Amino acid sequence: MSSLKYSVVIYPSAEQDLLEIKEYFENILKTSANNLFQKFYESIDILETNPFIYPLIKDTYLNQLGYRFKPIDNFLLFYIIDDTEVQIHRFFYGKRDYLLFL
Numbered sequence: 615m616s617s618l619k620y621s622v623v624i625y626p627s628a629e630q631d632l633l634e635i636k637e638y639f640e641n642i643l644k645t646s647a648n649n650l651f652q653k654f655y656e657s658i659d660i661l662e663t664n665p666f667i668y669p670l671i672k673d674t675y676l677n678q679l680g681y682r683f684k685p686i687d688n689f690l691l692f693y694i695i696d697d698t699e700v701q702i703h704r705f706f707y708g709k710r711d712y713l714l715f716l
Contacts, residue, residue, distance in 0.1 A: 619662050620663070621662075624702045625702060625704075628692075628704050632654070635650070635689070635707075653686045653687060654691070666695070669682060680694045680695060681694055682695070689706060690705070
């Protein structure tokens, strides 16, 4: 088993997605997003050690770019593996048409 640890970079677009999700939970749903964010951070821990366990996106173009996704509750985390770096690009609600945004 490899002891390689990948560095995780959260792109500004994903940071903006997380901010919007937090605001939606707090302002519209009137609840906390803490549980969702805890799962997000746990996912980062997994990606640091084993980013290949989640599938490539089936869309041909995004697949060729190396996009993978990990479901987290009703959301999808989109990332690319580049050498020893995991690049988190977006974090969307699962029913959103993510193909328009990636």
